[in-house]
Amino acid sequence: MSAAPAVVLLSGGLDSATALAIARERGFLCHALSVDYGQRHAAELEAARRVARKGGAQEHRIMRVDLSGIGGSALTDPAIAVPEQPTSGIPVTYVPARNTIMLALALGWAEVLGAREIFIGVNVIDASGYPDCRPEFIAAFGALARLATRAGVEGKPCRIEAPLIGLTKAEIIREGTRLGVDYAETVSCYQADAAGRACGRCDACRLRRAGFAAAALPDPTRYRSL
């Protein structure tokens, strides 16, 4: 029996690169999907291309959905600055309904591929407090997926796999390192430069750096200034 296909959402960051490695270890033929939603920079999508290639994805597609027209986030609206100090509550880097939109696109592709699994690298511990990274959100999307598609109606619903959801950043890094993920290829920074070098100051950089420190592993991130 040939390996089953799975869709893996790939942002180019540390978490989704690890999710891809886990999906591969579980034996899936991985169809990587990145969403170009009008991010501030292209470095993230370039990183996704490298991660897909080096991470053994069968193929990699980038779907474009321009969310910059609706704005509402520091990641899609140049008029909103990326914060460089910790903030309370849901940060301005939250992109309205981003994971809902990305999972919806993944669900459509999964249905065409006949894939029964969608992998997404969300995690709730050491995360940024985004509502659409919580286990209850993932469970609700799974319930939706059972009703939303032809495959679901025919008794073959697509499951949402979030293998990192209960892991700390350090645990994610240890797991990915065990699986051979090259984190030097990934870009987590919310304001990386065109070469993919990180600012070292935004929330994503802080969480990532603390993760490598807590995992007692060398941080391969390329910073543009420190």
Next chain:
Amino acid sequence: MSAAPAVVLLSGGLDSATALAIARERGFLCHALSVDYGQRHAAELEAARRVARKGGAQEHRIMRVDLSGIGGSALTDPAIAVPEQPTSGIPVTYVPARNTIMLALALGWAEVLGAREIFIGVNVIDASGYPDCRPEFIAAFGALARLATRAGVEGKPCRIEAPLIGLTKAEIIREGTRLGVDYAETVSCYQADAAGRACGRCDACRLRRAGFAAAALPDPTRYRSL
């Protein structure tokens, strides 16, 4: 107190034009959203522009998401023919996860606008058997919306309003006629020509024509041949 904003999904067809009229009657400031998902023709989006303008929408946005790359439907893949005879089961005109994707985009925009309502013109009676037009799908998306967004976390979730869901096509047409909808502006046909003229033979045309007949109202549809 000023009127509340709502997002209204507008396809350019008969149902969503009626949903817009209902949202307007309920007093909402309507922000119309059409999704260009690589449909076979542009006539549908042209119709959406006319319906938004004549239907009193505050604004109208078209978001492009190219689903033709994933295919899987007669509406997005030119290699799959639109059937001109009734079929059993879920027809090939079903676009994988289409309503999930459109509602996800509407949810993101609603959050930015501060809108608490999203109107969608799905209906289950006299509909085409699509899984994502059923009441249980709409309810599941509502449950997801409560968890997916900042507004939901803050106790102001967005509701999914599907005012046509329990209506027959004839009842929809009567309600829209009462509200002044000009159905001559709408295009339902799955294979309309560039001028928006309907084929008269596809599933959407058959349902629409039967609806006008059952409502005992004149059918203003422009057919290209009969």
